[in-house]
Amino acid sequence: MLEVNELTKTYQLDGFSVEALRGITFTIKEGEFVAIMGPSGSGKSTLMNLIGCLDRPTSGSVILDGQETSKLKDNQLASVRNLKVGFVFQNYNLLSRTTALKNVELPLIYAGIGSGNRTERAFEALKIVGLEERAGHRSNQLSGGQQQRVAIARALVNDPSIILADEPTGSLDSKSGTEIMNILKLLNDQGRTIILVTHEEYIAGYARRAIRLLDGLVTSDKRVGKK
Amino acid sequence: MNLMESLRIAIGALVANKARAMLTMLGVIIGVMAVIILISIGQGVKSDVTSQVSGLGSNLLFVMPGRMGADTQQSVGFTYKLKPEDVDLLKRRMAFAKDIIGNIEAPSRVKYRNKTHRTIVLGTSASYPVVLDRPIAQGRFFTAAQVEAGRRVAVLGKTVVDDIFGSENPIGKRVTIGAQKYLVIGVMSEKGNFMGQDFDDGAYVPLTNMTSLMGSDRLSHIIIKAKDEMHVKDAQDEAKRILGTKYSPDDYSVMTQGETLSILQNILSIMTLMLAGIASISLLVGGIGIMNIMLVSVTERTREIGIRKAVGARTHDIMIQFVIEAIILSMTGGAIGIAIGIGGSLVMKNWMPVEVTWWSVMLSFGFAAIVGIFFGVYPAWKAARLDPIDALRYE
Numbered sequence: 001m002l003e004v005n006e007l008t009k010t011y012q013l014d015g016f017s018v019e020a021l022r023g024i025t026f027t028i029k030e031g032e033f034v035a036i037m038g039p040s041g042s043g044k045s046t047l048m049n050l051i052g053c054l055d056r057p058t059s060g061s062v063i064l065d066g067q068e069t070s071k072l073k074d075n076q077l078a079s080v081r082n083l084k085v086g087f088v089f090q091n092y093n094l095l096s097r098t099t100a101l102k103n104v105e106l107p108l109i110y111a112g113i114g115s116g117n118r119t120e121r122a123f124e125a126l127k128i129v130g131l132e133e134r135a136g137h138r139s140n141q142l143s144g145g146q147q148q149r150v151a152i153a154r155a156l157v158n159d160p161s162i163i164l165a166d167e168p169t170g171s172l173d174s175k176s177g178t179e180i181m182n183i184l185k186l187l188n189d190q191g192r193t194i195i196l197v198t199h200e201e202y203i204a205g206y207a208r209r210a211i212r213l214l215d216g217l218v219t220s221d222k223r224v225g226k227k
Numbered sequence: 228m229n230l231m232e233s234l235r236i237a238i239g240a241l242v243a244n245k246a247r248a249m250l251t252m253l254g255v256i257i258g259v260m261a262v263i264i265l266i267s268i269g270q271g272v273k274s275d276v277t278s279q280v281s282g283l284g285s286n287l288l289f290v291m292p293g294r295m296g297a298d299t300q301q302s303v304g305f306t307y308k309l310k311p312e313d314v315d316l317l318k319r320r321m322a323f324a325k326d327i328i329g330n331i332e333a334p335s336r337v338k339y340r341n342k343t344h345r346t347i348v349l350g351t352s353a354s355y356p357v358v359l360d361r362p363i364a365q366g367r368f369f370t371a372a373q374v375e376a377g378r379r380v381a382v383l384g385k386t387v388v389d390d391i392f393g394s395e396n397p398i399g400k401r402v403t404i405g406a407q408k409y410l411v412i413g414v415m416s417e418k419g420n421f422m423g424q425d426f427d428d429g430a431y432v433p434l435t436n437m438t439s440l441m442g443s444d445r446l447s448h449i450i451i452k453a454k455d456e457m458h459v460k461d462a463q464d465e466a467k468r469i470l471g472t473k474y475s476p477d478d479y480s481v482m483t484q485g486e487t488l489s490i491l492q493n494i495l496s497i498m499t500l501m502l503a504g505i506a507s508i509s510l511l512v513g514g515i516g517i518m519n520i521m522l523v524s525v526t527e528r529t530r531e532i533g534i535r536k537a538v539g540a541r542t543h544d545i546m547i548q549f550v551i552e553a554i555i556l557s558m559t560g561g562a563i564g565i566a567i568g569i570g571g572s573l574v575m576k577n578w579m580p581v582e583v584t585w586w587s588v589m590l591s592f593g594f595a596a597i598v599g600i601f602f603g604v605y606p607a608w609k610a611a612r613l614d615p616i617d618a619l620r621y622e
Contacts, residue, residue: 049616052537054537054615054616054619055615055616074541074542075541075542075543078536078539078540078541078542079539079541081536081537081538081539082538082539083539087537087538089537089619093530093533093534093537093619094534095531095534097243106534106535106538107538107539109232110535110538110539110540110541110544111539115232154538158539
């Protein structure tokens with residue numbers, strides 16, 4: 001369901017070109033839980049942005065759900081981000097002065113879903129992450145762990161093909177981190193495809209497959225133990 | 228995403244920054260208010276002039292020196308050629324005229340004891356109060372015989388009397404006008420102020436004295452009162468024909484009151500437009516204020532834009548959100564400006580002629596809306612084309 005072929009990405013910075021990705025190829029099947037690992041600067045986040053349609057590759061292709069995304073126009077990419085990808089960021093990226101519920105509704109707004117149905121679906125998503133009681137709280141009144149749970153609810157709400165989590169526990173204490181990982185694991189058990197970026201072996205242990213990157217290339221791709 | 232949703236987001240963003248939104252709107256508020264008030268004043272003055280000129284009676288004709296008309300609007304470089312004999316000529320030969328008076332106008336000083344007042348002295352005939360429908364408040368106007376004999380008698384306007392006589396009764400007192408001594412025999416009824424001109428600031432003397440006071444017998448203008456309203460046009464043609472035998476068409480013009488009115492209205496329309504134009508500049512400045520704040524807002528909300536884009540907002544979703552925000556600012560400002568403008572105009576009505584017109588309200592509101600769209604588009608476009616990754620990284 002996700003094919004990455006010979007993916008490269010070169011950034012131009014003040015006249016220098018930086019090769020973040022130098023030809024990455026792998027395939028992820030539906031229902032997999034994959035950790036992408038590597039030291040900082042190895043190209044993990046760049047890869048994540050390309051899979052998540054936030055950016056376009058220099059060459060190569062990303063095929064998501066049978067659709068080649070690297071050739072899409074801006075608005076088509078927005079639509080893929082909206083419907084097929086659920087993104088969870090390290091720093092949550094919630095709208096701060098907005099309630100948890102409204103934050104979760106955001107992808108539904110851009111999907112053109114009417115307000116009644118929208119609230120219902122957003123509330124359901126908050127239930128999954130166990131935050132339905134905080135639906136009316138503004139995101140800046142929530143703890144880090146709670147904010148990340150709101151972000152996961154937001155990623156889930158449009159029922160995407162794939163959930164991308166970029167260092168989801170990176171800003172959390174270990175207890176909240178474990179909570180978040182348990183939610184992701186639960187979602188995977190329910191059949192959702194999840195790709196996780198992390199540099200912590202402990203976190204990667206939740207996944208069933210680890211792809212290791214170094215300097216923009218895949219160095220290993222193997223199954224790992226299930227926690 | 229539908230429009231209602233964009234509207235809700237935009238209102239939310241504005242409510243979150245109430246003070247800033249108010250200050251931003253201030254420019255538009257002042258602009259719209261100024262446009263409405265200034266146009267109202269212009270319109271008010273115009274209808275006041277119209278009613279004042281109409282109040283003179285519609286069967287008057289004015290013979291002015293130089294060439295004038297609705298098409299030329301200006302009489303430049305003319306010389307005064309009309310003489311008192313022309314009045315006699317017209318009186319003898321005109322069939323459609325009821326009365327004709329020739330006037331000489333000149334600035335001069337009226338002096339009583341140690342007090343001096345600068346005013347306009349009008350040399351005229353005995354029938355002036357009748358022809359122009361201006362009654363005498365006190366005493367009487369000079370008679371035809373007094374004019375004929377060149378008696379040194381004067382009738383004063385209320386302002387002149389108030390200034391140099393104070394509470395003293397002016398009738399029977401002697402004043403000096405120019406270098407001549409005059410006996411005050413009457414005071415004109417009050418006519419009031421109009422557009423900064425005081426119609427009660429004047430002195431009236433027999434025309435015959437004026438020629439010696441001025442050292443010239445050239446008339447400032449001739450006023451012809453037609454027999455009745457039906458024959459104003461006939462009287463105009465007649466007067467033109469008679470004067471045409473003596474003068475070139477460039478030396479005089481015979482205008483009906485309607486023509487005089489249309490010239491005045493033209494001038495006042497131009498003045499109104501000018502006022503509106505000046506006020507529009509402040510509206511424009513208000514628009515630039517909106518653009519400024521919207522640009523700040525885009526920078527401040529870069530991350531928000533990134534988040535929205537990351538979860539699926541398309542370029543035009545962001546664009547619409549910010550344009551709507553600018554439009555709400557300008558339209559709300561416009562609505563407040565209209566309220567204050569109309570209110571202000573109504574208050575000003577106590578001191579000056581003011582007439583609120585619907586077109587000025589529509590014009591200023593429409594202009595405010597356009598300003599909002601125009602100055603909202605650039606910041607919105609800047610917001611919409613932000614790269615989602617860069618926007619998300621923005622701190």
